[in-house]
Amino acid sequence: MVRNIAIAALLPAAFASTLPKRDPCSVTDYSGLATAVSSCTNIVLNGFQVPTGKALDLSKLKDGATVTFKGKTTFATTADNDFDPIVISGNGITITGASGHVIDGNGPAYWDGEGSNNKDNPKPDHFIVVKKTTGNSKITNLNIQNWPVHCFDITGSSQLTISGLILDNRLGDKPNAKSGSLPAAHNSDGFDISSSDHVTLDNIHVYNQDDCVAVTSGTNIIVSNMYCSGGHGLSIGSVGGKSNNVVNGVQFLDSQIVNSENGCRIKSNSGTTGTIANVTYQNISLTNISKYGVDVQQDYLNGGPTGKPTNGVKISGIKFIKV
Numbered sequence: 124m125v126r127n128i129a130i131a132a133l134l135p136a137a138f139a140s141t142l143p144k145r146d147p148c149s150v151t152d153y154s155g156l157a158t159a160v161s162s163c164t165n166i167v168l169n170g171f172q173v174p175t176g177k178a179l180d181l182s183k184l185k186d187g188a189t190v191t192f193k194g195k196t197t198f199a200t201t202a203d204n205d206f207d208p209i210v211i212s213g214n215g216i217t218i219t220g221a222s223g224h225v226i227d228g229n230g231p232a233y234w235d236g237e238g239s240n241n242k243d244n245p246k247p248d249h250f251i252v253v254k255k256t257t258g259n260s261k262i263t264n265l266n267i268q269n270w271p272v273h274c275f276d277i278t279g280s281s282q283l284t285i286s287g288l289i290l291d292n293r294l295g296d297k298p299n300a301k302s303g304s305l306p307a308a309h310n311s312d313g314f315d316i317s318s319s320d321h322v323t324l325d326n327i328h329v330y331n332q333d334d335c336v337a338v339t340s341g342t343n344i345i346v347s348n349m350y351c352s353g354g355h356g357l358s359i360g361s362v363g364g365k366s367n368n369v370v371n372g373v374q375f376l377d378s379q380i381v382n383s384e385n386g387c388r389i390k391s392n393s394g395t396t397g398t399i400a401n402v403t404y405q406n407i408s409l410t411n412i413s414k415y416g417v418d419v420q421q422d423y424l425n426g427g428p429t430g431k432p433t434n435g436v437k438i439s440g441i442k443f444i445k446v
Contacts, residue, residue, distance in 0.1 A: 153177060160184060170194020170224070173208065175201050184213035186258070192220040192265065200232045202245045207276075209251040215258035220265045230269035234295055236302025238272050238310025238333075240425070244301075249276035249315070256280040263287045269294055273312040274331070277319055285314075286325040293330045296353060308332045313354070316341050318367045324349065334358045334388075335380070340367035349378035356385040356412075359402055361423045363395025363436045371400045379408045386416040387446060390423040391436035401440040409446065417443060 148163035150156050152171050156179065159166045164185050170193055173179050179198075181190060198208050208228065211218060220226075233246035250270035253262070257280060264287040267274065274290055277283070295308020302309075313329035316322060319341040326348045329335045335351030337358040338344055346357060357375045362368050380386045386409040389399060409416045419441070421432035 156180070164188045166190045167221075168192050168196060170196055172197045172199060175199040176203075176206075178207055179209045181218070182210045182212040182254075184211075184216050186213070187215045188213060189217040189219065192218075192224045192226060194223075195225045195227060197227050198229045200229060201247060202233075204239070204242070204245045204248050206247045207249055207252040208247055208271075211251065211253045211262070212255050213258075213260060214256075216256065216260045218260075218262045218265070220263075224266060226265060226267045228268070228270035228274075230271050230292065230295055230308060231299065233271040234299055234302065234307035234309075236298070236305035236307055236309055238308070240310070246271040249273045251275050253277045253283070254279050256283050258282060259284070261286070265289075266291075268292065270311065272310050273315055273333075275312075275314045277314060277316045277322060279318050280322060281320040283319070283321070284323045284325070286323075286327065288327045290327070290329045290331065292332065293353065295332060306332050311354070312337055313351070315339065316344060317365075319344070323347070328352075329354065335383075336375075337361075338370055338373050339365060340369055341373070342369075342371045344373045345376065346374065347376040347378065349375075349380075351378065351380045352382050354383050356380050356383050356388055357404070357407070358385075358388040358390060359399055360388075360390030361392050361425075362390065362397045362399055363392035368395070368397025368436065370402065371398065373402045375402075375404045375407060377406045379410070380412070381410040383412055384414045385418055386412050387443065388415070388418040389420065389438065389441065390418075391421050391433075391438065393422045393424060393429045393431060393433050394435065395433075396435040397437070399436060399438045399441075403442040403444065404446050405442070405444040407446045417446060 262285040268291045299307040311331040312334040328350045331354045422429040
């Protein structure tokens, strides 16, 4: 009897030793994210839901880390204009996606046809914030859909390349119960770039209801091989009245803009100061543009033009080649 008891006591330990150890770098639940970010250089995010009030925080990645999205990543509703659902920072990092993955921003829970203009219905103003990302970092091969308002906010970054993305907000083209006759999604910029240097966007498809790309400040920006559908085209601005009001050295190259309100647009805010210099639009194909193929506007306001253009924002060195 004593011998049998001793053997039984050993069984739990023996069984536990045969169980596979959980890989802390392969995240299957939000609770494991912080540990993976702090300890791993090759992180896999395996399709989980991010809880209300919690961000998918990738702002403290190790130098050279790679993060791969797998499966479907979703986000519970957080009604807060200042909340950023995804935050990315790092040096020499790579953010990418495995075949078949989806990042879904839960846009239908927020959309009301007014975007960031309706403060009574708060919603995250930017879905993905990329800040202080440097050292030839890459964001590549991501499939993103249904973001609440603006999608990417790229700020304070340098030597960053973003390529091979699909941004699909077409579900917001149709009205919903909150938007009346208006498209449900609004202010749904694909990429907003500010205070950044040597940033490249290449080979990206954007389906949305506002600017495909908007550069409000920054230097040495290249935007190439874009396919922009449904929105307001490739834009500089609006510039003026912000903390940084200098745009210098932007190239929009070899891109298609289809089924959109505008094509190539430069916007400066009325009654403000700043600089827009050395901007080139080259080999840009425009198809089914409902308002302006080329628009240089010096009386811009979000709610509509003032009708009184001002020249406080100096514009020079602008080229339109084969547009």
